[in-house]
Amino acid sequence: MKKINGGVSAAKGFKANGVHCGIRKNKDKLDLALITCDVRCAAASVYTKNKVKGAPLTVTKQNLSDGMAQAIICNSGNANTCNADGIEKATAMCDLVQAHTKINSGDVIVASTGVIGEPLNMQPIRDGMKSLVDGLSYDGSSFAAQAIMTTDRVQKEIAYSFELDGKECRIGGIAKGSGMINPNMATLLCFMTTDVDISSEMLNVALGKVVKDTLNMVCIDGDTSTNDMLSIMSSGLAGNGKITQKGSQFNTFCKCLQKALTYLAKEIAKDGEGATKLLECKVVKAKNTKCAKSIASSVVSSSLVKAAMFASDANWGRILCAIGYTQEQFDVSKIDVDLKSAAGTVRVCENGAGVKFDEEIATKVLSQSEVCILVDCNDGNSKATAWGCDLTYDYVRINADYRT
């Protein structure tokens, strides 16, 4: 498996583009993205579990009912959610794709991200379609990646190449999301493409399997958005023998998908609103996976842990507190906690109680841009990892300012 350039348009057959059409006032900010494929693709999606669902999700679900798609259109600046005319407008966006590309509107995945509850202005989208489609290219991923960003500070794209049946295959994608990020499909949009030949059924299985340990383990602020969606399209142009069941081919594909989504999950966590550092909580030797996941998520979600990490303060009592208020049953008195980073490792807690440590070294460890909290349950063989970020003044500033 090799990291390559090209993001969402790295796989064979895929083009991408992004333009500023005018949904957002800032003319330098791209706000409309399109990804298309030269052929119809097997496709699969997972959606937010929020009961308030963005209209685009409803339309996408409908369009994906036959397991096929050929394009993704996505605007930023407005979520097209909680509006009486949401479905109508999301459908109109698919129709615009058809009008400009000849791709059937029923084969379009549609997404919107931004403010909830303000009617979406269709005029800029109509006006922007021509240049959006004209600019589609096999190396247009970064324009699409920029166009789906909201409060993100950096664009997020990844691609890997690998082999199946002696054929070179590719998988890649783009993602956005830095606030409203929480387990149950971290609040984000993620669009993946691959040229692996795989049935839409197995694509669905792969997505469900991999998302649980990647995007669902990202937590920025505990808010699960209304518009979360992860979609994947496979063009099948790599020429491998079509994957239609479980087995080693399928496992290889899942491993690569997992690698790509783990990368994007960490990128999203690192770029959490206002974040100055990536927080990783690794739980090992837990009784079972549910328990490991629950502890890992609880630690990276704790406002108090996050604020302490911002200050590079080894306030491990807050870590233990966050471990303690998970719903799982386990023995707190067996738990060890280490703080780790590129600057070293410091043990702060053993058998559920504090141990003496050098505060200066601890501060050095926590001052790195990526910090890992390692929780050893000494209680079994299961493990899990969750990602988050610190809680900073800028998180408040960004979210107090966002709409106005």
Add this chain to the structure above:
Amino acid sequence: MKKINGGVSAAKGFKANGVHCGIRKNKDKLDLALITCDVRCAAASVYTKNKVKGAPLTVTKQNLSDGMAQAIICNSGNANTCNADGIEKATAMCDLVQAHTKINSGDVIVASTGVIGEPLNMQPIRDGMKSLVDGLSYDGSSFAAQAIMTTDRVQKEIAYSFELDGKECRIGGIAKGSGMINPNMATLLCFMTTDVDISSEMLNVALGKVVKDTLNMVCIDGDTSTNDMLSIMSSGLAGNGKITQKGSQFNTFCKCLQKALTYLAKEIAKDGEGATKLLECKVVKAKNTKCAKSIASSVVSSSLVKAAMFASDANWGRILCAIGYTQEQFDVSKIDVDLKSAAGTVRVCENGAGVKFDEEIATKVLSQSEVCILVDCNDGNSKATAWGCDLTYDYVRINADYRT
């Protein structure tokens, strides 16, 4: 029912005091509180559901196993939690009460609040006991209220008088808590006293019944502390016929307890770390109480709603989003949302979709120091209220600085 002065020492037989003994460096900050009663009291307590429990809670539980108590000792500045010698030191605090007051150490409720995982220094407590006990008085409530404060900006006390069997009865209390506040016994300490004659069994029933709608409905930051505790002692000196079963006397008592705890719950929410305003979410016409509580808690807990409230920004989409990610089943398309305060009422959402409103008026409504988010589910007859506060720069500052 009449609001009266006197706080935790308003009820007949109770004395209180608070001193600076030196657990905290700041000499102006009282850090050791004592509440005693002239007679042995029926007593009851509820505790944090965090699996990491402060040592003082274990000792208190043990001491309350006979349903009786006569004193409460509490220090701030150190939680005496996650230390190998925690139980020993919590027990030593009870012994110190016995040595200085003749109250049996087995009749002492002990509590600690502050940093987790640093060994508690007993010397200042030993040194401070004499002046603490010497200063006990029937109007010493405010000293005790100050001594249990950590990052609280204001002391919290309340007392009411009411009648039972023609006798004047009193109930009062003090509370602390402004960070680590979350449902399941908001992370706080609350000490209540009453002179109502009531069995410890019925005191337990009353506490369990009332805490669910009061302190458990406060949420500041989603962190449930290790040291939460609410205790109540009744001296029985009011002279009413002893309450030993349910009935109108018991209901009157519960009503007064509820009133006092509601007051303290709101005081705690209003004083949330860094808060500039009290957030109240009232849910009405819900399918059932569980659903109403879940929605109310979710709204006041949302970081994004809280940040919007800080900016007095009527970003109601975030409110609907927080409603949507509760676990309950209900019809989002029936929901109406109003924003209310002393400055007026603005409807922002009807039938789950946005309605046009005057942004200027909305900003005025949200600029008040107490803001209510009214959620009408149009789906039944149940209701619930939760309290919280806005999320501000100061929350981050306080929690990044706390330990160092």
